[in-house]
Amino acid sequence: xxxxxxxxxxxxxxxxxxxxxxxxxxxxxxxxxxxxxxxxxxxxxxxxxxxxxxxxxxxxxxxxxxxxxxxxxxxxxxxxxxxxxxxxxxxxxxxxxxxxxxxxxxxxxxxxxxxxxxxxxxxxxxxxxxxxxxxxxxxxxxxxxxxxxxxxxxxxxxxxxxxxxxxxxxxxxxxxxxxxxxxxxxxxxxxxxxxxxxxxxxxxxxxxx
Numbered sequence: 001x002x003x004x005x006x007x008x009x010x011x012x013x014x015x016x017x018x019x020x021x022x023x024x025x026x027x028x029x030x031x032x033x034x035x036x037x038x039x040x041x042x043x044x045x046x047x048x049x050x051x052x053x054x055x056x057x058x059x060x061x062x063x064x065x066x067x068x069x070x071x072x073x074x075x076x077x078x079x080x081x082x083x084x085x086x087x088x089x090x091x092x093x094x095x096x097x098x099x100x101x102x103x104x105x106x107x108x109x110x111x112x113x114x115x116x117x118x119x120x121x122x123x124x125x126x127x128x129x130x131x132x133x134x135x136x137x138x139x140x141x142x143x144x145x146x147x148x149x150x151x152x153x154x155x156x157x158x159x160x161x162x163x164x165x166x167x168x169x170x171x172x173x174x175x176x177x178x179x180x181x182x183x184x185x186x187x188x189x190x191x192x193x194x195x196x197x198x199x200x201x202x203x204x205x206x207x208x209x
Contacts, residue, residue, distance in 0.1 A: 050177075050187050051086065052114040053095070055079040059110035061102070065092035072104045073097075081106075082185045083113065084177070101149055101181040120188030124176055125198035135168040136192040141201045146180040148202050152190075159202070171196075178202060 055075045062069040065088075075081075075097065082096040092105040131137050142148040142159035150157045152174040159165060171194035179185035183204055192198070 048085070049119070050117050050185075051083040052117060052184070053081045053083045053093075054112045054114060055081065055106070055110055056112045057110050059106050061095075061097060061104050061106055062092075063104055065089035065094070065105045069105070072102055073100075075106065075110075081111070082117075082179070083111070084187075086113070096177075096179055096185055098184065099182060101147070101179050101183075103149075103151075117184070117187070120186050123188060123190040124178065124186075125190060125192070125200045127193075127196055128199045129197045130195050131197050132195070133168065134171070134194050136171050136194065136196050136198060137166060137168055138192075138198040138200060139164065139166050141199075143201050143203045144180065146183070146204075149177075149179050150202075151177040151179075180204070 055077055057077055059075050060067075061072045061075045063072060064070075080098045082098055084094040084096070086093075088108055089105070091108050093108050093111055094103070095106055095111075096103050125138055128139075140150070140157075140159060141164040142161060145161045147161065148159040148163075150159070152169065157167065169192055171192045173189060173191045175187075176190050177185050177187045180202075
């Protein structure tokens with residue numbers, strides 16, 4: 001952040017008539033303001049995180065955030081879902097049906113929110129040399145028997161089992177979600193540099209509960 005010198009000089013005089021109304025609020029009102037601030041901070045933090053969840057009642061799984069959008073399927077109670085964010089669009093959550101790896105929307109009243117999932121701290125791509133191209137060059141290998149879906153910001157890429165492919169991306173910061181059928185998605189943030197080659201291998205880690 002750059003702080004610039006104001007376009008004036010001299011002494012700044014504060015009038016004694018200026019007063020600050022919040023200093024005269026009653027304790028109960030101050031407490032309400034404080035609680036509101038805490039709630040706002042909690043919402044801002046929560047919307048940057050993804051969660052596991054479950055469908056509480058049978059609901060239509062739609063292509064967009066509204067009943068006017070086409071129905072992808074009907075989700076049964078107990079269906080496990082990945083909630084992209086607690087921030088809603090017209091009271092609809094953007095979700096991934098973990099079993100099918102399909103992306104869509106369901107109304108929030110049909111969703112039970114589970115545990116918060118940690119963001120990937122290490123990103124996805126490993127730098128692997130330089131390139132003469134300004135764009136970042138990424139070699140992606142889907143080392144599984146499943147179809148991989150990689151979302152980078154609003155762009156989707158699909159990789160068949162054992163497929164290896166190179167993609168070129170503008171050097172910037174991306175929010176990513178890597179997912180496959182029956183696998184809990186991996187998500188986080190990745191910053192790509194210009195004139196740089198990257199590699200990434202998608203594989204599945206099995207953990208015992």
